[in-house]
Amino acid sequence: MKKLLTLVFVLTSISAYSQIGASVNTEMESTIDYKINRFRLGATFDPDVDKWAMVMPSVKYEIIQKEDYTFHAGITLVDLDHVSGVRIPVGIDAFPFANKNFGFVMEVYGTYGTEYEWDLPDGxxxxxxxxxxxxxTYRFGKE
Structure with missing residues (x-):
């Protein structure tokens, strides 16, 4: 019970200084981020893979924070069963509307993995x- 109370206290304390956001992209992956200052701790869910291992944890850092956009970079672990790869995402979240909660996310990422099987030419x-x-993207709790 002591551990549970400590966990609840820590999470509610952090929530006073954080923000939660959610996004979906053209890869049909969904992401939930928990933002603390400039850091975003997140999880990406891949609906094409029917196993728990395709919950991919990520850490992103917002290099530039403006009211209308943020520029970020980070790292994501791919396939938690045995960490078969990493992603290095770089992207922009743009909030062009009067309601700054809703916006667009544009991201480019390089993925390196040991278990991808693509039928590519030699070399x-x-x-x-x-x-x-x-x-x-949508930011919850943004004033």
């Missing part, structure tokens, strides 16, 4: 690829 490294995504 190409099938363990590294770059993708770009565009999607929507």
């Amino acid at each position: 190409y490294d099938d363990r590294f690829f770059i993708r770009g995504t565009v999607g929507f």
Whole structure:
């Protein structure tokens, strides 16, 4: 019970200085971020894979924070069963509307993994690829 009370106290204390956001992109992955100052601790869910291991934890840092946009970079672990890869995302969240809670996310990420199987011609490294995504984002609790 003592551990539970401590956990509740810590989480409610952090929530006073944090913000929660959610987004979905063209890869059909959904992300939930928990923002503390300039850091975003998050989890990305891949609906194409029917296993718990495709919950991918991430840490992102907002390099530039403006009212209308943020520029971020970070790292994401891919396939938690045995950490088969990492992503390095770089992106912009733009909030062009009067309601600054809703916006667009544009992100490019490089993924390096040991277990990807792509049918590529000889001479190409099938363990590294770059993708770009565009999607929507919503910030809860933004005033």
